[in-house]
Amino acid sequence: MELDPETEGLLDLTNKGNGPRSKENGSEDDDDIQDWSIVASVSKRGQKDFEPLVCDDESQDLSAYDSDALNASRNMMFSALSKSRGTIVTLDNMNRSTIYINIRNTNDIFMPKARGKFLESMGHIDRRIVCHFNYEEALYLVERGTCLARLFDIDEEKNAKYQRMLPLTLEAVYSLLIHDQEQLDRYLVYSILKRNGYIVRRHDEFDHAISSKSLYNNQKVIKDYNISNQKKITRKAIQPHPILNPSLWTNLLVSFSNWIGIPLPVKFLGSYFNFFTYLSWKLRGLRDHNNTVHRMKKAHVHNYYISFNVWKPMVNFKKKSPPLPDFQIVVVKAWAEFPRYQDIKHLIKRSGINPENFHRRINHHTQKISHISSEWDYSRGINIHNLKYNEQSITFAIVDNGIVNFANLSDCCFAQEGACWRDYWSFPRKRRGKGRRKKSDKMKSKTTRKIAPAKQ
Amino acid sequence: MSTKHSSEKLERFTRPLPIKVIQIPPVYPGNPVSWVVAACSFIYQAITLCNKKIDILYDEEECCFKVTNCKDANYLWESGFYGKGSLSRSEPTWIARAEKRILGVNAKEITGEEIVKYRRQLREAYKKDRNEFLLRERNYKLSGDKDKLAELEVERTKLSERRDLISRARPPSSSFNQNNLRAEDRELMIDGHTVRNIEYLQLTHCESLFLSYIGAARVTAGKGDEVKVLSTIRLLKEQTLQFGNASPQNDFLIQFVVYMHYKSLGWCVKSGLKFSSDYVLYQRGPPFHHAAFAVTVMNNTSKQRLKNWTHFGSIFRVVSAVKKTMILCYVDSPSKEMFEQVWNLLDGRDPEGLIRLLNLYTIQEIVYKRWTPSRTRV
Numbered sequence: 001m002e003l004d005p006e007t008e009g010l011l012d013l014t015n016k017g018n019g020p021r022s023k024e025n026g027s028e029d030d031d032d033i034q035d036w037s038i039v040a041s042v043s044k045r046g047q048k049d050f051e052p053l054v055c056d057d058e059s060q061d062l063s064a065y066d067s068d069a070l071n072a073s074r075n076m077m078f079s080a081l082s083k084s085r086g087t088i089v090t091l092d093n094m095n096r097s098t099i100y101i102n103i104r105n106t107n108d109i110f111m112p113k114a115r116g117k118f119l120e121s122m123g124h125i126d127r128r129i130v131c132h133f134n135y136e137e138a139l140y141l142v143e144r145g146t147c148l149a150r151l152f153d154i155d156e157e158k159n160a161k162y163q164r165m166l167p168l169t170l171e172a173v174y175s176l177l178i179h180d181q182e183q184l185d186r187y188l189v190y191s192i193l194k195r196n197g198y199i200v201r202r203h204d205e206f207d208h209a210i211s212s213k214s215l216y217n218n219q220k221v222i223k224d225y226n227i228s229n230q231k232k233i234t235r236k237a238i239q240p241h242p243i244l245n246p247s248l249w250t251n252l253l254v255s256f257s258n259w260i261g262i263p264l265p266v267k268f269l270g271s272y273f274n275f276f277t278y279l280s281w282k283l284r285g286l287r288d289h290n291n292t293v294h295r296m297k298k299a300h301v302h303n304y305y306i307s308f309n310v311w312k313p314m315v316n317f318k319k320k321s322p323p324l325p326d327f328q329i330v331v332v333k334a335w336a337e338f339p340r341y342q343d344i345k346h347l348i349k350r351s352g353i354n355p356e357n358f359h360r361r362i363n364h365h366t367q368k369i370s371h372i373s374s375e376w377d378y379s380r381g382i383n384i385h386n387l388k389y390n391e392q393s394i395t396f397a398i399v400d401n402g403i404v405n406f407a408n409l410s411d412c413c414f415a416q417e418g419a420c421w422r423d424y425w426s427f428p429r430k431r432r433g434k435g436r437r438k439k440s441d442k443m444k445s446k447t448t449r450k451i452a453p454a455k456q
Numbered sequence: 457m458s459t460k461h462s463s464e465k466l467e468r469f470t471r472p473l474p475i476k477v478i479q480i481p482p483v484y485p486g487n488p489v490s491w492v493v494a495a496c497s498f499i500y501q502a503i504t505l506c507n508k509k510i511d512i513l514y515d516e517e518e519c520c521f522k523v524t525n526c527k528d529a530n531y532l533w534e535s536g537f538y539g540k541g542s543l544s545r546s547e548p549t550w551i552a553r554a555e556k557r558i559l560g561v562n563a564k565e566i567t568g569e570e571i572v573k574y575r576r577q578l579r580e581a582y583k584k585d586r587n588e589f590l591l592r593e594r595n596y597k598l599s600g601d602k603d604k605l606a607e608l609e610v611e612r613t614k615l616s617e618r619r620d621l622i623s624r625a626r627p628p629s630s631s632f633n634q635n636n637l638r639a640e641d642r643e644l645m646i647d648g649h650t651v652r653n654i655e656y657l658q659l660t661h662c663e664s665l666f667l668s669y670i671g672a673a674r675v676t677a678g679k680g681d682e683v684k685v686l687s688t689i690r691l692l693k694e695q696t697l698q699f700g701n702a703s704p705q706n707d708f709l710i711q712f713v714v715y716m717h718y719k720s721l722g723w724c725v726k727s728g729l730k731f732s733s734d735y736v737l738y739q740r741g742p743p744f745h746h747a748a749f750a751v752t753v754m755n756n757t758s759k760q761r762l763k764n765w766t767h768f769g770s771i772f773r774v775v776s777a778v779k780k781t782m783i784l785c786y787v788d789s790p791s792k793e794m795f796e797q798v799w800n801l802l803d804g805r806d807p808e809g810l811i812r813l814l815n816l817y818t819i820q821e822i823v824y825k826r827w828t829p830s831r832t833r834v
Binding site: 053063064065192193196197198263266267268269270271272273275276279280282283284285286287288312313326327332333334335336337338339340341342344345382384387388390393395396398400405406407408409410411412413414415417418419420421423425426427 | 472473476501502505598600670671713718719720721748749762763767768772781783784788814815817820821822826829833
């Protein structure tokens with residue numbers, strides 16, 4: 001059953017705890033397939049659907065067109081609700097879909113004899129086959145209507161009393177599980193991502209503890225990943241090594257002009273590219289990131305923690321040995337100060353995300369990030385793709401009073417790509433058909449191709 | 457990426473800097489004639505090429521750098537797209553437009569201003585037609601005429617196609633009309649058949665300092681007999697002091713560090729004020745491609761708090777609407793002692809002091825992108 005994510009979310013809000021059976025709980029006994037098309041149309045209406053054709057000054061009566069549109073809009077919700085809904089928790093399987101919250105310690109949330117599709121990506125099962133949930137997981141399951149929640153007490157007598165009570169309402173579960181703003185924000189982010197179909201797990205830093213090992217571990221994880229996939233996407237290849245050295249001719253010219261004490265005769269440099277490399281070589285201090293290292297240590301404050309690992313929807317997800325996450329989420333408040341570079345950099349160092357997510361062009365022969373060659377792309381100096389996308393990135397979830405926005409910050413180094421001016425731009429180019437190289441040109445030998453732009 | 461102009465026009469722009477460099481035609485190892493040609497061309501260019509410095513006038517009252525010589529202004533624009541015409545959108549084209557309008561000179565070249573004007577007219581006409589269309593649609597809806605409503609769908613697609621075509625439309629060569637003359641136009645005329653050029657090229661502080669440093673320009677200040685030449689270092693000091701104390705956190709210095717960083721990598725750096733950022737970066741120049749990046753400068757060492765997430769989210773809204781990538785450029789400034797050590801040693805005769813000062817700073821970049829979870833699932 002294909003579900004519109006927005007519709008699912010909407011149903012969660014409208015139906016609270018008794019919402020329809022969600023797809024996680026799709027066991028065999030659910031026979032009637034729900035018709036979602038009407039519900040989907042509810043979420044898609046916009047302002048213009050209510051705009052009447054008649055203005056006040058003309059007449060007060062509604063035209064037939066308007067009253068039809070109005071009636072349809074008015075009844076949209078009712079007609080959506082009037083359809084029979086899929087069942088939630090079936091009564092005979094109560095045990096399998098009841099989450100117990102320990103009244104003495106609300107962090108202890110568990111489900112004995114847990115069964116269900118949702119367990120593939122949620123919860124943590126111990127030796128006695130009791131499944132323990134984190135608060136956001138339990139809350140999400142209850143809110144979706146996949147599970148019911150009940151209180152639990154170690155004391156037998158009290159526990160029996162709790163079990164005779166009705167299941168907890170959604171409000172009660174919220175107030176039991178969420179104690180502060182941060183928890184609520186994190187739950188919001190979690191539920192949005194889950195409703196969008198992602199697999200979301202807590203990151204190690206969820207409890208605000210950054211282990212000193214995490215830096216090392218991440219390097220190792222990526223290494224393992226590379227070995228297992230027989231790919232060498234090492235971090236070393238991506239590390240910025242910006243300083244391009246000026247050419248031998250430039251060096252000779254510079255030392256010669258210094259020796260006789262005249263300013264550099266620029267016109268003898270031979271090309272503008274040489275001039276730019278010389279200039280950027282002189283400004284190498286600007287890109288010498290080593291001299292900020294000591295500043296980084298001083299300035300570093302533990303203000304940011306990676307909360308969630310996020311995977312794109314996948315089959316065969318294993319909780320115990322998950323693959324590298326596709327995204328990692330840091331939850332922040334919208335009115336909080338924007339992070340400094342050292343904070344972002346430290347987060348990126350701690351993160352370890354799947355490098356294949358970012359389609360950087362990596363040359364499989366040299367194992368290096370490919371650089372644009374003039375042979376096949378005349379108009380571009382450098383590979384802009386390398387600047388825009390980088391696997392060394394971290395995603396922030398910005399929460400502003402319940403509205404969540406996501407921003408992705410990734411590392412970038414312009415100096416690494418070198419000077420973007422190409423000297424063949426200086427020579428007027430002979431016009432070709434639509435300016436594109438034909439296939440036959442590619443067949444020509446390499447040398448002719450190299451000099452081709454200059455010849456014209 | 458497509459070029460925006462015809463290629464004949466683009467052949468003007470063959471230099472990234474207002475400096476002439478000897479460029480030798482390609483040498484083929486198997487072809488001795490090409491060696492001779494290259495050698496001759498080298499000797500010829502070595503003798504004939506001379507780099508004349510462009511005069512930039514620093515107007516102290518207006519705090520503005522001007523290039524008043526029309527030839528120099530065009531030269532600066534053609535070699536690296538520096539500055540902005542004071543009466544034009546960017547390229548100084550006022551004189552060409554004025555000659556077309558007043559004298560009826562039939563110039564082939566279409567200026568950017570004319571294209572913009574023409575497209576605005578087209579959009580205006582399109583909007584008029586669209587409103588008329590909407591009115592008709594409404595009438596059909598009111599009268600319940602379903603067949604006519606269905607017919608309108610064809611017209612709707614036609615209209616939207618027309619809208620898409622506007623952004624590629626080019627004005628037809630306009631005919632000269634004597635009646636378009638205004639009374640004040642007479643004051644622009646010199647002896648009846650020439651137009652006086654009243655436009656000048658404005659340069660930003662960073663551009664002037666950069667041109668002065670690479671030896672392409674000479675900055676002068678003052679009027680009449682008191683004309684003085686400002687050396688690179690003197691210009692640097694004066695500009696810095698205009699933006700506050702000589703401290704590592706000086707706004708001008710931080711802006712200039714970033715300008716110099718991208719400039720030295722060969723980018724064409726222009727102001728990003730229109731897109732609520734500090735700079736926009738063109739790979740080759742405005743006539744070739746749209747700018748791919750918008751740079752926001754962040755002072756990483758300042759004691760002041762940075763702006764909040766909402767602020768940068770709003771900048772991103774603007775930048776993403778024009779399909780640019782937002783770059784956050786973090787600048788680390790040196791300690792006060794280190795800065796003063798270099799600052800006090802600055803000597804007017806040694807422009808390399810500028811480089812020593814800039815090398816105290818560090819630049820690091822971050823790309824800010826929005827992530828929409830519902831779009832990246834697959």
